[in-house]
Amino acid sequence: MKFRAGDHEVSVTIDSWPALDRALRERFAAGEGFALATLNLDHLTKLREPGPFRAAYDAQDLVTADGNPIVWCSRLAGQPVDLLPGSDMILPICRIAAEMEVPLGLVGSTDDSLAGAAATLEELVPGLRVVSLIAPPMGFDPEGAAADEILKDLARAGVRLCFLALGAPKQEVLSARGRRIAPEIGFASIGAGLDFLSGQQTRAPEWVRRLALEWLWRLLGNPRRMAARYGAAFRDLPVHLWRSWRMR
Template sequence: MHFTLKRQTVPVNVATWASLEARVAERFARREGFALATINLDHLVKLNTSPAFRAAYAAQDFIVADGNPIVWMSRMARRPVELIPGSEAILPLSRIAARQGVKVAFAGSTAQALAAAKAYLEREVPNLEVVCCIAPPMGFDAASPQSVKILKEIEESGAGLCFVALGAPKQELFAATGRRVAPGVGFASIGAGLDFFAGTQKRAPDWARRYAVEWLWRMMANPKRLGLRYIKCFAILPGQMLRAVALRVKGTGA
């Protein structure tokens, strides 16, 4: 499945949980890095307007579907993919890392949240070793020399996997730079996932996720911050759905 933007085509190139886990395990076994992005409608909006974000996405090795609209459109195109939210990938990837002796780093959020997330994950995942926790200051520029310094610190810690909790587009820009600066580290962009474990942010309840209305729950909880974002997402949805139908009719696509 792929999504066509104004100047770029973005593929969802890892369709299932099983495929993601196998590909990550293979990279760990070879001690090779990667960058993992989780595409959703908000990312599509940003990709249409930001050349820097498009360049960062082009540097991602693995792209999965994070958002039910992405999954629904893949089915419309007859290129079905599974829902793989970044926050839900943390535990599976941590278990793979622990089994293969890969150390873990965190970048993003706050020092308090990272400490709590570290305690939670090391308790939940036997043999997991979180060796580096870095909370960049407010106003952190993911394309700055400071970013390179942080990436070098992560590399020197011996971590082979870094969960990046900076939010889009910062986390994808950070991961893209990481592929160049620290090529042996796998960077997984996971949004607020570590904050959920730490309890510093509240995740949507099970019923909202079950009925695919997590977005509505979030918007009602924070309408000033998210209202305009979701309006922009809904605005691009009809065009993307038409493209999905076109893929189905033509019988082509990635």
């Protein structure tokens, strides 16, 4: 399923969990890395302008639908994809990693949040090995020398799968850089997923998510930060819906 972001085209390349499961197992078995992004309306808005974020998205190997509007557009276009948010994929991906003996690294958030998330993951997924925890400092530049050192540290620790919880666009930019510097590592950008696991943030209840109102939950929880983001995203939504309907 393809989307327009300004004069640029972005594709959801993974349409279901079985497709992602198969792709990840193939990569792990072959010793190949990857960059996994989860597309949402906020990303489409940011991708309207040329720059590092757009270049990073072009370098992603796997892209899933993160957000009901992306799923709605795909259905309108007659090219349906399943909803696969980063936070929901953490545990299933970890189960694959444990089964295939793939060491895990966590990058982002804070030291306390990473330690809490690692403990939770190892408790919920028997056999999972978390071998590296890195919380970059405030103002971290995903294109700078410090980013290269983080990627090299992950490789030296034997990491083969790394969850990036830095928020967009930093996590996608770092994962694209990782494809060059640590090509044996699979990078999955998951936003606030680790903070949810550690209890540093509270995710919307399941019934709220079923009603496609997680955006409202997050807006009410942090209106100052989220208002502008969601305002721009919902401004663009009718255009995406119209284009999807015309694709059908």
